[in-house]
Amino acid sequence: MFGKKKTTPQIDKDQLELIENAQKRIKQKKRLYVHFVLFLIGCVFLIVANTVLNIAPDFKPFGKEWFLSAIILWLFIFIYHFFNVFITHKFMGKTWEKDQLEKLVAKQQNRIEKLKAGFVKEETVLAKSEAYNITKTESQNTAKKLGLTIIVAAAENDAIGLGNKLIWHLSDDLKRFKSLTNGHHIIMGRKTFESFPKPLPNRTHVVITRQKDYKAPDGVIIVHSLEDAIDASKSDSQPFIIGGGQIYKQAMAIADKIELTRVHENFDADTYFPKIDAAIWKEAANTFHKKDENHNHEFSFLTYIRK
């Protein structure tokens, strides 16, 4: 039951045809050979009939014994047969040639179709990889876009500063600012930069000013527009816009995320944060903090994403 299966030799259609043609050719040659032998025997017989058996001794076409004419005639027939086998039917006849031609054409067409299919496949792969690259670039752009983040603490009335100073002291807000911006580029207006006693550690400061000769400590990047500030931060996947009022106003149009600390009170101020348009921004996170010994005001950490 589980013995070896008997294998029968497989011959494909083309091979079978070749064998059939070879057989036909052998038969043709065989017939010619038989014809030749018959011709030789026939010649002997005709000579014997005419000269030995003396059949029709007076019949002399062209003035010669008739066996000569008979042999010459037969010789012509044999030559014609020979021609038929080796010259006229050398390539198995016209029908065979036509068949072969048609088969060759069909084979070539088949090949062309396969090549075409290959090209289509390659084109599809290429198109897919191009589409993949486009998608990749788009998602990279999106990631980059999502990285430009405004970070701000604003009162209920959007107050953010007074006399070039912050209005409140909220230690958890400062901690959050430090942890979010740590290791990143922080983009700011000249006035905000000057409100710091010294540059903040472990951050790359990018300061925007119209003053061409503005001097700043080593490591601080000075630029003359918000676009240049973003360009200077392009190595950073998440640069932060940290204020003040003028820079927030300009950055609202291009930022994709806002990390807002909303202080739940109204304050007198000279600098304000722009209104957050609910049609443009979607609230993504909201954490409330009560007043305590370290915090004189209630506040919430809010995250907004551009819709």
Ligand SMILES: NC(=O)c1ccc[n+]([C@@H]2O[C@H](COP(=O)([O-])OP(=O)(O)OC[C@H]3O[C@@H](n4cnc5c(N)ncnc54)[C@H](OP(=O)(O)O)[C@@H]3O)[C@@H](O)[C@H]2O)c1
């Ligand atoms: N609550 C918060 O989260 C927060 C955060 C940051 C700051 N603040 C407060 O905000 C206040 C400061 O804000 P602010 O609006 O007065 O000043 P700012 O935005 O910090 O800086 C304004 C300065 O930036 C430069 N500038 C602005 N736009 C520019 C542009 N398009 N091209 C070139 N330079 C440009 C100018 O510098 P030049 O004059 O040198 O040309 C301009 O005077 C302070 O009270 C600070 O405490 C609050």
